[in-house]
Amino acid sequence: MGAHRRKCDWCGSGTPIVRDMDPVNPEYQYWCEECARALIITGDPIETYRELEGEPIYGRLLEEYCTLKRFYSFVMV
């Protein structure tokens, strides 16, 4: 290793945790946790992705958001 560490394509400072394997815009492929979470919250999650840290960080974000969504709809009922 030792090569330059890649930064988040969106904010340019975060450490990417997920890569969009089928990006809408090829300039934005690597996402840090904060930016990836923002995508999920705005309802535009990365659909084809690869975890970069060897653990399902993005998968957990998706799960967390879905739980939240379920919680909210439960509250609304």
Ligand SMILES: [Zn+2]
């Ligand atoms: Zn970012």
